[in-house]
Amino acid sequence: MNADNRSKLNDRVIRAAEAALAAQKYVSSIDVLVGIGWLDPGLLKRWQQGQIGYLEEGIQTNQSRISEAMKLFRSWATAKGLRPSETHYVARTPSRQTLQFSKSGDPAIEKLYRTHWISSELSEKEREKLAEKASRAPELVVIQPLNDEWTCHRCHGRGRLLMMEEAGPACLGCAGLGDLEFLPAGDTLLTRRAKAKSSRYAVVVRFSRTRGRYERQGLLVEPAAVQAAQRELDR
Template identity: 50%
Template structure:
């Protein structure tokens, strides 16, 4: 009988602990259990901010291969059953995550495979596999300092998303139509997320705790209102709604919004008056960073007004948000719905 190496003991200990706590175990569980990659680094990888997980590990690829061989001998000896899990990034395109730099199929499969007890009920096995395969929430960051958007080149926005080219402001990421719902009311947050076709988790880095902490959600305005109606039986929800109404009144610039609605009506006489009013209210909120609050928007520049109308049509009259949530890249989604937008614009320009 060959003596058990130190690596073998450590791999088996990490695997046993993961299996006990989760009823399943993967190679990533082993690597985090060994301390070769941290949970924080795994989170960075899941957010799509690095090309592969291997680049974050503290050991060489050969060392990972050694651990994988020990791990496979252990799962065979335990009679565990494999289930392949899909890993998707928390980016707008929901692209598959890559585990290794080389990306060889057999290596990628080894990471994607989760191992479960043979006697685990099939329903529980399917539930665990579905949970692991579910794409993570989109993530929006409240930066600690100013950043320059790689899309429009502007500096100083309140929130950003990270893509391959770098940080994007919410306008360039097509998330500026969403409203911020602060964390604190679990029921309201849960219902708003459920009711919103498009949503994103907002986080902020804590220097003292050295981690990103959840601040709230970006969700559709209608989803918040529906969630508030569902929570009206709760006194806390009623108080929150009063507070939100007060905040809305404070940031509303009614005079400018009226002028913006009139400008929309001049450029697009076929636009329903109620819709023009809704567009002006949405894009004209102080501090929102939307088109209506830009210098051109405040000057009622026709191009800026048109951009505000196009943004509204994109989110309200096409299946653009559904395409994004299904993983279609932003530029491809825009190409698909461009003709639909042009039809609405043409109708609004010529109908009275």
């Protein structure tokens, strides 16, 4: 890469990193890749859902340019005095498998991708809280389809709810969530307590044609958690 192109790329990286840092008090490799337009948010979502083998597979440029951009990003973060914090990335699937960033899967490269850079203006306690939040496993998402014209790619059955996997929709039984109970939205206190008591849960969403987006319908939680939460509220 010649000096002029490197300078232009450096400017793009810095703009993307500064924007992310201002918005959330930390910045990650993903923030930069999305910010400079090399990583499509839709493709990122598929990777987060375990539907893509490794993130670099979806980055819209060659390996040498990715490496250069990441070097520029780390140089900027170090010069700015940001604090590195390694973050654990897991898929939005019941298996919670660790997500892979690079084609090689090399531990050193994976660590560079996983590292978040946190604002030095935050207190130690604030930095720890932010790092903990970033490493928290993402919520599982289950879809309430608008119609029943779908088939589980594993057992070829159907149901009222489904989870999207790389190979297609899966029924809750095949996805390992068939034992959970649906708790409709509406009773905030019951929902909060049941969620806290359930070792496993998933958010149920349904697509709204009028609003053009998925909207939350309730939670899937363990039946025992619902019963325990209800007993507490009945006292």
